[in-house]
Amino acid sequence: MGHASTDTDVVVAGAGPTGLMLACELRLAGVExxxxxxxxxxxxxxxxxxxxxxxxxxxxxxxxxxxxxxAGHLTPVGHFSGLWLDFDDFESRHPLPLMILQSTIERLLEEWAAELGVRVRWSSEVSGVRQDEAGVAVELRTTKAAPATLRARYLVGCDGGRSTVRRLSGIDFPGTPATMTALLGDVVLPGLPEEFIFMRRCPGGHFSALSLEPGWHRVITSEYDRVAGRDDSVTFEQLRESLIRLAGTDYGMHSPRWVSRFSDTARQAAKYRDGRVLLAGDAAHIHFPAGGQGLNIGVQDAVNLGWKLASVVRGQAPESLLDSYHAERHPVGERLLHNTRAQSALARPGADMDALREVFGSVMAFDDVNRYLRGMITALDIRYPVDGDHPLGDAGSPTPTSRRPTVPPASTNCCTPPAPFCSTCAAAPRWRRPPGTGPTASTSSRHGARTTTGPPRSWARSPLPPRSSSAPTATSPGPPPPARPTPPPSGPPSPRGSARPCLGEAPPETGGSPLS
Known part of the structure; x- marks a missing residue:
């Protein structure tokens, strides 16, 4: 559909998950x-x-x-800073996280993009950006040919945390610097005594060893108050030494496929749109990779932007529609940085933080707290505000930009607002405490002082009773998993809200494949 004066309607810089998803969205709408x-x-x-x-x-x-x-497998657990969350089938037809490697995601998106007619130009680095009222000129530096210039109506930077598009467009990237260093590598790990280790806490940080593919383990070490330079080299020997400092052994690791580094640096673009240049994914926000949110938020950035950009390109909407992309997605990025900063802080080593994690894990035993954190991690709770009345919604109804609930309405509350411990209020949190365990605590509510069962100190180590049965879902045939499921290929994970111990404590049960 490109105009005679342009090579294409939109240039997308970056062929990662965000860039490929955006390209597919645009092609579905007939945009070049x-x-x-x-x-x-x-x-x-x-x-x-x-x-x-x-x-x-x-x-x-x-x-x-x-x-x-x-190409992947579903797992019924996730985490918040290494404290387990459990998932159910109430919020979505697809309630369970899908364990699938990024390389596989990129391959499948690239295959879909090829089917839709997306053109991908490899070995082409953006080296210059010039925009005017009619479009944007994108200068490319190539390794196999002379420099080239593409003319497009819009340019979208999906080119990662060190985005060249963002830098050349002069978009500020404020935030907070690193306070720790994490190393990551896929290695052979013959001496690991357990099927996997997840966020094992140690005096200097924590480490994980996850089996994501047969014969290979992903080793991740996180050391606090050790900050590497941005351009420092990353080697297998550094990963091995880091694991020895934390675990006291390297478990015989060898044959690295690749090694990388990350930190808890958190930054966000001051604006997601500058005229005909837009940003999405890591080019718009970087953060501590906690809870497996980064790739997902990037794909969702692309979906939010894709139909709007296509509508403008096709002349079906005014250019001002693109401003709603920043208005809707920038707050999502802010919250992403906020919750990953919290997770990074909560993962810090030390006795004070151990105590805080134990208390936080006890609070996570509330269904409402678990649901709140789960909604944040999965992005199921995102709502976009709609100004004024909208023809598709009315007071008390979901707006067109809200997710319509998939659960039947709860019973009527007898209190307004619902009392925290009222047994009949629909919004009251429900304890899932094993029978006969734990003390009682006196709690005040709108009904006056009353005695209610509270969580024991040993909550984080206590088993959870199974959930009540419900109808099968499209992605999980049969009854939903119990509160302590058994995801393949390992044994059951720790109960909701439980934490991994510091080195020297007896190892807990291990199993599953949590999102990192």
């Missing part, structure tokens, strides 16, 4: 798009390892979810 990528080919590296419910919903809406389900 060119993806440019500085790499010569895929590296096979996979920093991310899963997809959450909202992303699965989007892929389902596009009719391609089955491809991803066939």
């Amino acid at each position: 798009v060119m993806v440019v990528e500085q790499l010569a080919e895929r590296t096979g590296e996979s920093r991310a390892g899963g997809m959450h419910s909202r992303t699965l919903e989007v892929l389902d809406q596009r009719g391609v979810l089955d491809r991803f389900l066939a």
Whole structure:
């Protein structure tokens, strides 16, 4: 659909999950798009390892979810700073996280993009950006040919945390610097005594060893108050030494496929749109990778932007519609940085933080707290404000930009607002305490002082009773998993809100494949 004066309607810089998803969205609407990528080919590296419910919903809406389900496996658990969350089938048709490596996600998106006619230009690095009232000129530096210039109506930077598009466009990237260093590598780990280790806390930080593929383990070490330089080299020997400092052994690791580094640096673009240049994914926000949120938020950025940009390009909407992309997604990015900062702080070592984690884990035993954190991690709780009245909604009804609930309405509250411990209020939290355990605590409510069962100190180590049965879902045939499920390929995970011990304590049960 490109105009005679342009090479394409939209240039997307970056062929990662965000860039490819955006390109597919644009092609579905009939918009011509060119993806440019500085790499010569895929590296096979996979920093991310899963997809959450909202992303699965989007892929389902596009009719391609089955491809991803066939390439991964569903798991009934997630975490908040290493404290377990459990998932159920109340919020979504796809309630369970999908464990799938980023390299597989990119391959499947690239195959879909090719089917839609997306053109990908490899070995092409953006080296200059000039925009005017009619479009934007994108200068490319290539390794195999002379420099080139593409003319497009819009440019979208999906080119990662060190985005060249963002830098050349002069968009500020404020935030907070690193306070820790984490190393990550896929290695052979013959001496690991357990099927996997997840966020084992130690005096200097924590480490994980996750089996994501047969024969390979992903080792992640996190050391606090040790900050590496941005351009410092990363080696396998550094990863091995870091694991020895934390675990006292390297478990015989060898044969690294790749090694990388990350930190808790948190930054967000001051604006997601500057005229005809827009940002999405890591180019718009970087953060501590806690809870497996980064790739998912990037894909959701792309879906929010895709239909709006297509509508403007096709002349079906005014250019001002693009301003709603920043208005809706910038607050989502802010909250992403906020909750990952909290998770990074909560993961810090020390006796004070151990106590805080124990208390926080006890609070997570409330269904409402678990649901709140789960909604935040999965992005199922995102709502976009609608100014004034809207013809598709009325007072008390979901707006067109809200997710319509998939559960039947709860019983009427007898208190306004609902009393925290009223046994009949629909919004009252419900304790899932094993029978006969734990003390009682005196609690005040609108009904006056009353005695109610509170969580014991040993809550984090206590088993949870199974949930009541409900109807099967499309992605999870049969009854839903119990509160302490058994995800493949390992044994059951720790109960909701439980934490991993420091080195020297007896190891807890291990199992599952949590999102990192």
